[in-house]
Amino acid sequence: MTDFKALKDLFHLPEGLVYLDGNSLGPLPRAALSRMQTTMRDEWGEMLITGWNRAGWMDQPARLGDRIGRLIGAEPGHVVLGDTLSIKVYQALAAALALRPDRKVILSDTGNFPTDLYMAEGLIKALDQGHELRVVPPNEVEANITNEVAATLLTEVDYRTGRLHNMAQLTEKAHENGSLAVWDLAHSAGAIPVDLAACKADFAIGCTYKFLNGGPGAPAFIYIAPEHADRVQPALSGWLGHAAPFAFDPHYQPGPGIERMRVGTPPVLAMAALDTALDIWENIDMAAFRAQSIALSQLFIDRIEATCPDLTLASPRDPLRRGSQVSFHFQHGYAAMQACIAEGVIGDFRAPDIMRFGITPLYVDRQDIERAAETVTKVMHRKLWENPEFHTVNRVT
Amino acid sequence: MTDFKALKDLFHLPEGLVYLDGNSLGPLPRAALSRMQTTMRDEWGEMLITGWNRAGWMDQPARLGDRIGRLIGAEPGHVVLGDTLSIKVYQALAAALALRPDRKVILSDTGNFPTDLYMAEGLIKALDQGHELRVVPPNEVEANITNEVAATLLTEVDYRTGRLHNMAQLTEKAHENGSLAVWDLAHSAGAIPVDLAACKADFAIGCTYKFLNGGPGAPAFIYIAPEHADRVQPALSGWLGHAAPFAFDPHYQPGPGIERMRVGTPPVLAMAALDTALDIWENIDMAAFRAQSIALSQLFIDRIEATCPDLTLASPRDPLRRGSQVSFHFQHGYAAMQACIAEGVIGDFRAPDIMRFGITPLYVDRQDIERAAETVTKVMHRKLWENPEFHTVNRVT
Numbered sequence: 152m153t154d155f156k157a158l159k160d161l162f163h164l165p166e167g168l169v170y171l172d173g174n175s176l177g178p179l180p181r182a183a184l185s186r187m188q189t190t191m192r193d194e195w196g197e198m199l200i201t202g203w204n205r206a207g208w209m210d211q212p213a214r215l216g217d218r219i220g221r222l223i224g225a226e227p228g229h230v231v232l233g234d235t236l237s238i239k240v241y242q243a244l245a246a247a248l249a250l251r252p253d254r255k256v257i258l259s260d261t262g263n264f265p266t267d268l269y270m271a272e273g274l275i276k277a278l279d280q281g282h283e284l285r286v287v288p289p290n291e292v293e294a295n296i297t298n299e300v301a302a303t304l305l306t307e308v309d310y311r312t313g314r315l316h317n318m319a320q321l322t323e324k325a326h327e328n329g330s331l332a333v334w335d336l337a338h339s340a341g342a343i344p345v346d347l348a349a350c351k352a353d354f355a356i357g358c359t360y361k362f363l364n365g366g367p368g369a370p371a372f373i374y375i376a377p378e379h380a381d382r383v384q385p386a387l388s389g390w391l392g393h394a395a396p397f398a399f400d401p402h403y404q405p406g407p408g409i410e411r412m413r414v415g416t417p418p419v420l421a422m423a424a425l426d427t428a429l430d431i432w433e434n435i436d437m438a439a440f441r442a443q444s445i446a447l448s449q450l451f452i453d454r455i456e457a458t459c460p461d462l463t464l465a466s467p468r469d470p471l472r473r474g475s476q477v478s479f480h481f482q483h484g485y486a487a488m489q490a491c492i493a494e495g496v497i498g499d500f501r502a503p504d505i506m507r508f509g510i511t512p513l514y515v516d517r518q519d520i521e522r523a524a525e526t527v528t529k530v531m532h533r534k535l536w537e538n539p540e541f542h543t544v545n546r547v548t
Numbered sequence: 549m550t551d552f553k554a555l556k557d558l559f560h561l562p563e564g565l566v567y568l569d570g571n572s573l574g575p576l577p578r579a580a581l582s583r584m585q586t587t588m589r590d591e592w593g594e595m596l597i598t599g600w601n602r603a604g605w606m607d608q609p610a611r612l613g614d615r616i617g618r619l620i621g622a623e624p625g626h627v628v629l630g631d632t633l634s635i636k637v638y639q640a641l642a643a644a645l646a647l648r649p650d651r652k653v654i655l656s657d658t659g660n661f662p663t664d665l666y667m668a669e670g671l672i673k674a675l676d677q678g679h680e681l682r683v684v685p686p687n688e689v690e691a692n693i694t695n696e697v698a699a700t701l702l703t704e705v706d707y708r709t710g711r712l713h714n715m716a717q718l719t720e721k722a723h724e725n726g727s728l729a730v731w732d733l734a735h736s737a738g739a740i741p742v743d744l745a746a747c748k749a750d751f752a753i754g755c756t757y758k759f760l761n762g763g764p765g766a767p768a769f770i771y772i773a774p775e776h777a778d779r780v781q782p783a784l785s786g787w788l789g790h791a792a793p794f795a796f797d798p799h800y801q802p803g804p805g806i807e808r809m810r811v812g813t814p815p816v817l818a819m820a821a822l823d824t825a826l827d828i829w830e831n832i833d834m835a836a837f838r839a840q841s842i843a844l845s846q847l848f849i850d851r852i853e854a855t856c857p858d859l860t861l862a863s864p865r866d867p868l869r870r871g872s873q874v875s876f877h878f879q880h881g882y883a884a885m886q887a888c889i890a891e892g893v894i895g896d897f898r899a900p901d902i903m904r905f906g907i908t909p910l911y912v913d914r915q916d917i918e919r920a921a922e923t924v925t926k927v928m929h930r931k932l933w934e935n936p937e938f939h940t941v942n943r944v945t
Contacts, residue, residue, distance in 0.1 A: 163593040172597045179593040187584055191821070195764055196560040196576040199894060200569045208764055235812025237786035238635060245674055261798065266787035266812065269800035273785030277642055278675060286798065360813065367592055367605055367816035388670030389634035390663035399899050401658065401683065403666035415632025415663065416757065419764035420818050424588070497596060502796050 153439045159514045161431055162364075169519045169526070171498045174310075174338055174476050174509030177364030183427040190423035202419070211422045212413055216372055218429045219363070222437075223336060223355065224346030225374050231409045232425075233417055236337060236358040236371040238387065240270040240304075242412055243354040243373060245386035247302035247331040248274075248282065250379065254301035255282045258330070262289040262309035267335055271304060274386075289314060293324055300330040307345070308338035308474030311501045313466040315343070315474050319350045326351065331379075337361060340372075342444070342475035342511065344437045347374055354379075362475065362511055363432075365425035373412045380408035389414030431513070443512035445470040447520050448477050451510065454524030455479065459531045465505055478507045487530055489541035496526040550836045556911045558828055559761075566916045566923070568895045571707075571735055571873050571906030574761030580824040587820035599816070608819045609810055613769055615826045616760070619834075620733060620752065621743030622771045628806045629822075630814055633734060633755040633768040635784065637667040637701075639809055640751040640770060642783035644699035644728040645671075645679065647776065651698035652679045655727070659686040659706035664732055668701060671783075686711060690721055697727040704742070705735035705871030708898045710863040712740070712871050716747045723748065728776075734758060737769075739841070739872035739908065741834045744771055751776075759872065759908055760829075762822035770809045777805035786811030828910070840909035842867040844917050845874050848907065851921030852876065856928045862902055875904045884927055886938035893923040 163179040164170060170178060194206040203209045216230035223230075233239075244257065257271050268286065275282040287295045289309065296303055303325045307316050322332040331353040339345050341362030347355050355374040359365035375383060385405055390396050391413040394404040405411035448470065455462055462479040481487055481504060488500040498508040508523065530536060560576040561567060567575060591603040600606045613627035620627075630636075641654065654668050665683065672679040684692045686706065693700055700722045704713050719729040728750040736742050738759030744752050752771040756762035772780060782802055787793050788810040791801040802808035845867065852859055852874075859876040878884055878901060885897040895905040905920065927933060 163589070165594050165596070168596075170596060176592075176597045176599075178596060179588060184585065184588055187588060187817075188581065191576060191581055191584060191763075192560070195573075197562050199562070199565075199567060199575060200573045200896065201889070201894070202573075202764060234631065234635065235786070237788075237812035238631065238784065241784060249674075264787075265790070265796050265798065268798060269785045269787055269790065272800045273783050276781060276785075277646075277783040279677065358813070366588070367599060368813050368818070370815075371812070384673060386670050386674035387635065387638060388666045388673075389632070390661075390666055391634075393662070393666065397899075399662050401662065401665060403669045415634035415768070416755070416765050418767075418815055418818055420584075420821060421765070421815055424817060492598075497598070499597065502794075 153436050155443060155512050155516065158431065159516060162514045164514060167495055169496045169523045171496065171508040171510060171515065171523055173364070173511050174361050174507070175499055176360055176367055177362060178514060180364055180428045180431060182430065183366070183424045186423055186427040187420065190420060208417065208419045211419070211426070212417045213410070215422060215426055215429065216409070219340060219359070219372050220374070222345070222432055223340055223374070224348050226348050226377055229377060229380060229409050230372050230374045231412050232370050232372050232422065233413055234371055236356060237266045237270050239356040239371045239373040240267050240335065241274055242385065242387055243333045243356050244271055244274055244302060244304060246383035247333055247354060249384050250331060250382065251301035254299060256299045257282060257284045257302050257304055258292065258295055258300045259284065259286050259304045260289045260292050261286055262312070262314060263304065263306045264310050264335065264337060267304060267306060289316070293321060296321070296324045296328050296330055298328045300328060302331045302333050304333045306335035306337060308342065310338055311465070311505045311507065312478050313474045313476040315467070315472050318352065322350050322352055338474050338476070341432070344441055352376060359425050364428040366421060369421050369425050370418050375409050375412065383411070385411050387414050391415060391417070440512055444475045444510060447512060447515060447517065448473070448510050450517065451477050451508065451520050451524060454521070455527060458524070458528040461531055462506070475511055476507060476509045478505050480504050481506055483536050486536035486541035490530040490535040490538065491526055494526045494530065496523045550833050552840060552909050552913065555828065556913060559911045561911060564892055566893045566920045568893065568905040568907060568912065568920055570761070570908050571758050571904070572896055573757055573764055574759060575911060577761055577825045577828060579827065580763070580821045583820055583824040584817065587817060605814065605816045608816070608823070609814045610807070612819060612823055612826065613806070616737060616756070616769050617771070619742070619829055620737055620771070621745050623745050623774055626774060626777060626806050627769050627771045628809050629767050629769050629819065630810055631768055633753060634663045634667050636753040636768045636770040637664050637732065638671055639782065639784055640730045640753050641668055641671055641699060641701060643780035644730055644751060646781050647728060647779065648698035651696060653696045654679060654681045654699050654701055655689065655692055655697045656681065656683050656701045657686045657689050658683055659709070659711060660701065660703045661707050661732065661734060664701060664703060686713070690718060693718070693721045693725050693727055695725045697725060699728045699730050701730045703732035703734060705739065707735055708862065708902045708904065709875050710871045710873040712864070712869050715749065719747050719749055735871050735873070738829070741838055749773060756822050760822070761825040763818060766818050766822045767815050770806070772806055772809065780808070782808050784811045788812060788814070837909055841872045841907060844909060844912060844914065845870070845907050847914065848874050848905065848917050848921060851918070852924060855921070855925040858928055859903070872908055873904060873906045875902050877901050878903055880933050883933035883938035887927040887932035887935065888923055891923045891927065893920045
């Protein structure tokens with residue numbers, strides 16, 4: 152049985168704070184501090200260049216990829232780490248388009264995170280081959296997967312509302328129409344059970360600084376289904392994706408399978424922190440984890456709906472159609488969230504009017520949910536959001 | 549006057565080791581250890597998501613870009629940090645090609661680092677617009693800069709031999725022929741004086757884990773000349789290069805100038821280490837630094853040539869035509885370098901037969917050079933490289 156109390160103790164959490172923004176940046180795993188010192192002093196400091204072999208730095212992108220792969224149902228050896236999610240979107244999409252040269256449509260939805268759409272736009276413009284990015288509302292995706300569509304690019308969990316796409320069903324529809332399914336797991340990995348292999352996803356990508364707690368700017372990951380892995384042509388054909396990086400051949404030859412999705416020198420320090428964060432997942436029962444996430448989310452919805460009539464649920468009410476967050480519409484959501492933060496409850500705001508609360512059983516418990524609901528209620532009842540200082544727009548990611 | 553002894557004390561260097569591989573991975577700046585703890589515990593740990601504003605994480609890519617900019621003669625506000633050098637090559641090259649739509653030739657040379665050539669190959673294949681990568685010997689570059697050439701993509705310092713291109717002269721020739729000059733400063737930044745603005749370079753890119761000592765996998769940088777900065781269309785159009793990243797617009801609008809070369813979420817932990825490494829450069833007189841680098845290199849060449857007749861100088865003899873490294877040809881160079889490493893002198897090997905020694909006055913002094921020369925001499929005279937264990941090919945970067 153998963154001991155949630157023990158899990159919470161693995162994180163450094165500021166005194167007196169309720170943190171419901173792990174869907175933007177997960178908190179610091181306590182053990183990452185000493186791990187980083189070891190990596191810096193004993194590996195970088197003492198091994199210097201020999202650390203690439205002796206400390207296993209060169210193999211980290213594949214090793215950590217496999218650790219993440221276990222959380223998302225990937226076949227072993229088919230996930231690799233590196234770069235940022237934006238770059239991984241570009242790689243996956245470029246590869247998918249090259250596998251469907253006769254088709255010109257990329258299908259996505261308005262619930263996708265903007266960088267996915269931006270990267271698609273940039274790729275289309277750079278290619279200059281007449282591709283079209285077709286963006287439809289989330290509930291119209293299925294009907295729009297036609298035999299024109301080269302790639303269906305979707306984020307499983309909507310970053311604003313938490314609305315969950317049906318990965319298995321949409322992937323099946325994509326395949327029936329000869330389209331490739333590219334899934335962004337930014338808000339899925341470490342949040343909900345994912346089974347890429349069972350869903351027959353073609354590509355998947357994700358970041359590691361949200362529910363996986365890898366740290367600010369931690370590297371991204373990419374998955375390619377076994378049937379495609381040796382066939383894709385990397386657009387970003389960097390030396391560490393080469394079949395023999397240290398032969399220094401003048402011409403690029405892709406490495407085996409997912410290895411070809413590596414590009415440049417891997418971020419060793421960031422990977423050390425992430426590796427420690429991934430230790431936490433080793434003994435978690437994902438079914439129990441998901442059940443607890445749903446229970447906490449339901450508790451939060453119940454409390455808020457009972458006391459805050461001005462907040463309207465933006466997330467699906469059905470927990471099976473929702474990721475691991477709860478969002479509400481409120482006209483003055485930005486200021487209201489600033490007021491909550493000032494009161495020690497951190498969630499975040501997404502334009503135009505979404506107050507977003509990430510809920511993960513890793514370090515959020517019932518008391519936190521009760522306290523968060525009380526704080527939101529106080530902010531709403533006392534109209535604390537009317538304070539002018541909360542209307543100065545600031546930036547959060 | 550630059551106090552080289554004091555500089556050396558700023559680095560953690562293993563006891564009894566002479567490290568001549570800072571052109572592959574620079575050593576650990578001592579202060580980076582505590583800086584990283586602060587960033588992890590007091591920023592990530594305590595500020596959590598608010599660190600993006602409160603700790604200035606979001607501005608780090610531009611702030612550190614300017615710090616590097618001062619070392620390479622860039623105009624303020626025209627360098628930004630992020631991703632890897634391979635990605636930055638792709639961005640610069642894609643931008644350059646888009647600025648010269650009527651030309652189809654990318655000119656480079658056999659002295660370029662393979663990943664630059666690989667990224668160009670990948671870009672050409674992805675674009676599928678009939679571009680050609682024309683690779684000539686380094687001494688034939690100038691003659692091949694014709695009015696067919698869209699972009700001249702060169703690494704200033706050859707990673708094997710240390711041969712230095714004349715950046716001013718080749719850039720001028722490029723401009724006379726309507727070509728754009730893209731300079732890779734991987735072995736220049738922190739190694740030799742560079743003056744991008746005076747040379748009128750169009751684009752420059754580089755890494756920070758070599759002579760800048762940012763740590764294994766530290767982020768790369770990119771420079772765009774002011775005249776182009778607001779005109780280039782990013783191929784990798786990520787959300788943090790958007791004019792208003794947190795407006796979550798459905799369409800990409802490039803940010804001002806170099807900001808548009810940002811792609812995804814910046815690597816905060818890696819930037820913390822790099823920031824500390826850059827502190828070291830604040831009071832260095834680059835003319836004195838270069839003079840000392842040349843003096844140490846000359847000493848090493850003199851010693852080796854006096855005692856190791858089987859080693860042939862691979863680097864230019866003229867110090868003004870050489871970066872901050874000295875290389876020798878030797879048929880059994882791989883094994884000989886392994887033997888040197890076993891004897892406590894770390895340099896590295898580059899195929900097919902180059903023994904490479906990075907020499908930087910930051911932490912290499914005359915005693916180190918004497919000791920290194922003695923060790924190489926011992927390895928050669930006693931034929932220590934004949935030891936079979938030194939013939940097992942290993943990987944170093």
